[in-house]
Amino acid sequence: MTTAAAAAPVTWQAFKSDYKPIWCPGCGDYSVLASVAKAFAMLELRPENVAVVSGIGCSSRIPAYTSCYGFHGVHGRALAAGTGLKVARPELTVLVAGGDGDGYSIGGNHFLHACRRNVDLTYVVMDNHVYGMTKGQPSPTTEPDWNSKLSPGGTGLRTFHPLVIALAAGANFVARAFSGDPNDTAQILAEAIRTPGFSFVEILSPCVTFRPEQRDWKNQVRPAPVAPTDDPARAARRIMTDDGFNIGVLYKGERKPYPPPIGKATKRLSDLEADFTI
């Protein structure tokens, strides 16, 4: 391959693998996949320099549908794997992806500490307010009065508020996107990836099978009426008082990312083993 050929930009389609998604027709995750691929292409990345890491759930199937390196990990532990990968291989662009159940319930604690550590990676949550893969149980972002066979009368539980929690825990970039506008989502994702530190993008991604009423989200979303702020308190107030449908970059801070390890290890493995010999 010539240098010129090697430097040629990769089209967004080249970031998609030959595996066809098996999500339900109409699922928002199709568009998120397109948005992720478009964001990579926009940033002129190459598949061999990108890793997509996920947990478990419908949306967590996404690494297989990209041509990047991928890791389909353990439920709720995508951020742990992604953090380790980024710290070990800081030259890679790491995108961690999953759903609201995987990220906010099973992986809730990892979410908090990933925000706090501020490692330079992007976390994408495809939020549909339900566990789709396991047939429709309420998730942490399900409305308390969502009535279903699996939650008669609703759970009555207060919903998890991921954007504010991310802010409070130290995420450096917080945005909300909507899968129904994949080009806009691609722009937001590109900005998230470009911004150093932990970038959190919550994407409203309807589950047309278990939450068919979410098809109406397209009529409810709107661009956030204010510019992004670098003041987390102001951002938190805005997010706490909106109705969950303001789309755009909501907070962009300047925290320095967690530094990757510099230099060589001070001890060899054999030395460490010797230290632990009983």
Add this chain to the structure above:
Amino acid sequence: MRKRKTTNARKAGGRRTIGTPARRKRTATNKPSSTGRADFLARAWTMEVEAAERYASFADAMDQHNNRDVAELFRKLARIEQLHADQLLEESLSRRTPALPPEGLRWGGGREGPETAAPGELHYRMQPYHALQIALACEKNANKFFSEFASRAADAKVRKAAREMAAEEAEHVRLIEDWLKRTPPPDKDWAHDPDPPLVSD
């Protein structure tokens, strides 16, 4: 979508249907571009390409769920839109993919082109009639877009080209309406699945 002079269906003596676009002169894109002309070409081309990509994605989704008739229809729509995009380039002076702004194109309230089908419109048991309804809505949106573009354009050649595109989109609306008349409408229980995924209804 733009019309072709002779479709296979017409050659075979059938009714006129949607087909590949006509070879025709497009004044605005055959001249060196001013900003308005470049913007027009970029928008017209992007509309067609993104519409084609969306239909292709729909076809893949329906294929995965063994809804072959609808998959084939979406594939046909994707091919038609891509042909139109290719023809727009052929008729432009540069014959190159138009340069798009790095922040992407804006279309009214968002970044989705007016001819691109909404991603959430599918249902795994949908029928060709539903797919045509989606296409009809897209063509109507495209017609409205070009009509409004023509009314705003300061450049006379851009205005003329936009009017031509609007007229073509109006023609496609009529063609799809004809196609719908020939397509059996779904039964009222078309979405009924004897083995449904839902346990939460």
